[in-house]
Amino acid sequence: xxxxxxxxxxxxxxxxxxxxxxxxxxxxxxxxxxxxxxxxxxxxxxxxxxxxxxxxxxxxxxxxxxxxxxxxxxxxxxxxxxxxxxxxxxxxxxxxxxxxxxxxxxxxxxxxxxxxxxxxxxxxxxxxxxxxxxxxxxxxxxxxxxxxxxxxxxxxxxxxxxxxxxxxxxxxxxxxxxxxxxxxxxxxxxxxxxxxxxxxxxxxxxxxxxxxxxxxxxxxxxxxxxxxxxxxxxxxxxxxxxxxxxxxxxxxxxxxxxxxxxxxxxxxxxxxxxxxxxxxxxxxxxxxxxxxxxxxxxxxxxxxxxxxxxxxxxxxxxxxxxxxxxxxxxxxxxxxxxxxxxxxxxxxxxxxxxxxxxxxxxxxxxxxxxxxxxxxxxxxxxxxxxxxxxxxxxxxxxxxxxxxxxxxxxxxxxxxxxxxxxxxxxxxxxxxxxxxxxxxxxxxxxxxxxx
Numbered sequence: 001x002x003x004x005x006x007x008x009x010x011x012x013x014x015x016x017x018x019x020x021x022x023x024x025x026x027x028x029x030x031x032x033x034x035x036x037x038x039x040x041x042x043x044x045x046x047x048x049x050x051x052x053x054x055x056x057x058x059x060x061x062x063x064x065x066x067x068x069x070x071x072x073x074x075x076x077x078x079x080x081x082x083x084x085x086x087x088x089x090x091x092x093x094x095x096x097x098x099x100x101x102x103x104x105x106x107x108x109x110x111x112x113x114x115x116x117x118x119x120x121x122x123x124x125x126x127x128x129x130x131x132x133x134x135x136x137x138x139x140x141x142x143x144x145x146x147x148x149x150x151x152x153x154x155x156x157x158x159x160x161x162x163x164x165x166x167x168x169x170x171x172x173x174x175x176x177x178x179x180x181x182x183x184x185x186x187x188x189x190x191x192x193x194x195x196x197x198x199x200x201x202x203x204x205x206x207x208x209x210x211x212x213x214x215x216x217x218x219x220x221x222x223x224x225x226x227x228x229x230x231x232x233x234x235x236x237x238x239x240x241x242x243x244x245x246x247x248x249x250x251x252x253x254x255x256x257x258x259x260x261x262x263x264x265x266x267x268x269x270x271x272x273x274x275x276x277x278x279x280x281x282x283x284x285x286x287x288x289x290x291x292x293x294x295x296x297x298x299x300x301x302x303x304x305x306x307x308x309x310x311x312x313x314x315x316x317x318x319x320x321x322x323x324x325x326x327x328x329x330x331x332x333x334x335x336x337x338x339x340x341x342x343x344x345x346x347x348x349x350x351x352x353x354x355x356x357x358x359x360x361x362x363x364x365x366x367x368x369x370x371x372x373x374x375x376x377x378x379x380x381x382x383x384x385x386x387x388x389x390x391x392x393x394x395x396x397x398x399x400x401x402x403x404x405x406x407x408x409x410x411x412x413x414x415x416x417x418x419x420x421x422x423x424x425x426x427x428x429x430x431x432x433x434x435x436x437x438x439x440x441x442x443x444x445x446x447x448x449x450x451x
Contacts, residue, residue, distance in 0.1 A: 145218070150432055
């Protein structure tokens, strides 16, 4: 092996070693599925909604723990100057004393109008609503990613059309220049076709800028830090047939009501508000509870008094023990109208939740209705534009041939070319709208977004 070849292989190995995984990752092309998966794993709004879900889980756990008794303990030490209670005689004396005491207490609610049970049920419903909201957020982000992805593909196609038109015009500029130089055409023809070339070049620049902005929109949705080498997979849409929409709005809507998470969330919220009303009514019920406590203490004089000797610490603690067991019934009689106000507000909350649910259903129906109308419009527009394009392409070929022999002016040629480009763009737009809106309808039926 020669020295140069050896150095080449050594350099190649070093290059492969020092290529970072991030660089390799940045150079890959992203499919729609990969974009959606990445967004669902890294989107900050989704992470925040997941945190809200965790808060609801904690609240549910706290409600369940409310069934258990409370247990508390405390201890205290105090210095008293002047009159104070003597632990030994249970009388007040005028002496400076030091005392120490401790106690433990526990309480258990046996019945409070099913407020604990209903609180557990309400927090569980709130958790279910939060999980449904999380799924709704994921669905919205998936649709936005798909829309941005298709916008890139559409911008790519527009750029190809613009470059194709510029290539045709450039060829005609070269041909016209030769004819002008040969004296077959006046200089004005060359200036007109060069003006068209400049306009076509501007169209290419605008299409390129639009493609850049489309890429920027998608990378911002993905919240990528490095976007320099970002590229997407270009699906093959050649075999996609634009068919008459096979769905009806009502059937799609009825199916969506059963599976769409925003409907589930609104239903859970209605049930949670109804449970909140039960909780408010439960505050009218008496509260039955049991409690117990245990405590003891120690006391001694700060200054020595003649003839006084405090019992030992151990003896005082043993002799001063106190144990207490209680069963109580708390009956609400009058509380400044707080219970009635809470019940009235809870009823309003139920009505508000029902209105929100109906509004959510109406919005879902409108979205499906709009998606269906867009599919129908895209289908009709595509079919009409497809027929028109065949005629325009044939007309342009005829115009181009006549232009080459000088039977058509430059202005007429430019008009024909612009009409061809515009029609191709309209056909492309209709096709991408059909693809996206068809995917949206499928999505409302529970199908995964794919291209």
